[in-house]
Amino acid sequence: MAKQNQKILLVDDEPDILELLKYNLSKEGYEVKTASDGIKGVEIAKGFIPDLIILDIMMPKQDGVETCRQMREVPELANAFVIFLTARSEEYSEVAAFDMGADDYITKPIKPRALVSRINALFRRESKKKKESHKVELGDLIIDRSSYTVISGEEKINLPKKEFELLYFLAQNPGKVFSRDELLQNIWGTDVYVLARTVDVHIRKVREKIGEGYISTVKGVGYKFDMN
Structure with missing residues (x-):
């Protein structure tokens, strides 16, 4: 996808x-729009x-x-990337951001x-993943990376981007156990610092949506996709 077709809010x-960020991102070739509060942003x-x-994160009327x-409740926005900018460095703010499906968390000054x-x-990472996209079919579960859809039997399940990526990655390697650190590196990347508990939260959310029978916890080690 050319930058001219990529849109940033x-x-x-x-x-x-x-003004500063719009100038720099527009110069880079992105289409940019701005909003001064969360309600207007939505x-x-x-x-x-x-x-x-x-x-x-800290805004009047409605926080980030x-x-x-x-925004995540809008189907067309469910898979948009989200980066949080904040002057706050408390751990709970970072945890809340990543639990909401953030792709990155950057502290000010920017x-x-x-x-x-x-x-x-x-x-670039997203473009590379799309080129490698294909369906994973295991039992009655179909996970389609090209359309970000999950089908269980005849039911279509909507997952936010990070939850989908986590499920897809585990399903590509059924039976293989991955530690939290390995999952963080493969899903969030090595250039983003994310707390290990974020993996646990996302696993819990995926299980709530697709059922308990697919992802197993290996105590003291990590998680695996298990069809048993």
Whole structure:
């Protein structure tokens, strides 16, 4: 996908940050729209359908985590990348962001060139994954990476991007046990620091949606996809 076709929505209550990031991302070739609060961000996102959403956490009217939750409920936005920007460095804020399906978490002050580099890398990884896409069919479960769909029997199950990637990765390697660190590296990448508990939260959410019989916990080691 050419950059000219990739759309980014910036949501932040600081006008200087919006202007700075919009300038740098537009110069890079991305189509960019902005919103100054979470409520407006959700409204714009529904019509714009961005490929990437960059959200400040602390905003008036509605914080970034709640804004992300509302956006994820829109089917067309379920698989958009999400990067959180924040001046807060507390662990609980980071945990809340990744539990909501964030792809990255960046603390302010922002270095525009570094941010652009991380965004470019994010889209490159996605492009590479799409070229390698295919269906995984195990029992009555069909996992289609090209369309981000999961079908169990005759039921279509909607999973946010990170939950889908986790399920797809495990299903590609049935019976093989992966540690939390290995799953973090393969799903979130080596350039993003994510807490190990994030894996546990995503596994729990996947199990709630597809059932308990597919992903097994290997105590003290990690997780595996198990058809038994």
